[in-house]
Amino acid sequence: MSGATLYDKLWASHVVRDYGDGSALIYVDRHLLHEVSTPQSFLALEAKGRTVRRREANLAVPDHAVPTTGRDRPIADPLARAQTTRLAENVARHQIPYIALDDARQGIVHVVGPEQGFTLPGMTLACGDSHTSTHGAFGTLAFGVGASECGIVMAAQCLRQRKARTMRVVVDGARPAWLTAKDIALALIAKIGANGAAGHAVEYVGPVISAMSMAERMTLCNMTIETGARVGLVAPDEVTFAFLEGRPMAPRGAMWERAVAYWRTLPSDPDARYDRTETLDVGDLAPFVTWGTSPEDAAPISSAIPDPDADPDRARGERRRKALAYMDLEPGTPLDRVRIDRVFIGSCTNGRLDDLRLAAGIAKGRKVAPGVKAIVVPGSGLVRAAAEREGLADIFRAAGFEWRDAGCSMCVAMNGDRLDPGERCASTSNRNFEGRQGPGGRTHLMNPAMAAAAAIAGHLVDVRDLVEEPA
């Protein structure tokens, strides 16, 4: 095959049946399950008298509703308890591999999959969760699906999908210190809009991407869903292989060698044709923060809140006027003057060890501002343990941050960790929708160093004003 993109190759190698109308029956290699989106999937599966076709192709873990404190006690919230118990019962009945709440490996599906080597290049991976795009960082064709589709995947190991158009995002320029993958994602969304890549599979290419760690690539692919695209991809390379080698579920020995040889054939051909190309020069970008209620309402921390009345796009201006009213913010206010009440460091966007290292680097030897409540929620139990081993937990605690157990937590506020109405939060998560972190709560998205800096300053702040040394 020549002229093929990474996406074309992943797609072509999984077509079971082409319907000739732009859609095909696709083989699904891997399926991740969490407690919130799967109860109906199991009901649908069982109602039709179907069974799970390939048990070992599945991996389940509770993450959304689980408490991040008091894990030694039963879950207090009845809905959260019911969902978590239900998942345990469902997977036991169908003998699906399961990481229980008290397992050291428990965490957010999108952190656990890669960590275990369950996510592998060249594969297709589905999960009843929009941020499944995260796994595309490995050159995996990963996409979020609905609850009923999860039932189909379990029964048939296949799913009918529509082939997306391809979009190449070239990221180049000399990356400034403290400019993270999160900032690059927010800058892209601000540029193309929250629906800007709808219908496309995005592939990130260019020198900035090649130089990124797997954690950064995952952050970028995670946020891709906020551009409207369901798929975000980075071609597998030496960084990918080094990350995966030796992971519990990754192939070993001769199988590893064969797998790597195959994975090396996956990158887009030099003459690959994309339906669309966008270029982002990161050379003079500053860290980004959001000020509104869509991830596209993002701007450099050095700027001021834009005036919706001056927006050339009238519909967007109207939406942004409402967003500013919800956020209780005035146009023209410098972003670094916005005071905050809460800080959340975590989520499948920025809850990995590298993220916690960045945040701890800022927290070290400093104190959370009086009146600010800050929590750090590792993306998984293994991230938490590693962070404890290298002293990050002590740094956070000494600075006045709460150190929690792993889960989605205040990213989506389904587990009791939430903002009170009117509270304002600096958050490393991926969505700033109305009420996302609790009814009436106000969310500002940013990178982990920026969130830690906001905790210290008590307001949004350019992390570079707090530190001299490079990241």
Ligand SMILES: CC(C)[C@H](C(=O)O)[C@@H](O)C(=O)O
């Ligand atoms: C609850 C779940 C299905 C949801 C998703 O689909 O993404 C959540 O993870 C989110 O981030 O909004």
Ligand code: SF4
């Ligand atoms: S951390 Fe947030 S974005 Fe990620 S899966 Fe959980 S709720 Fe969804």
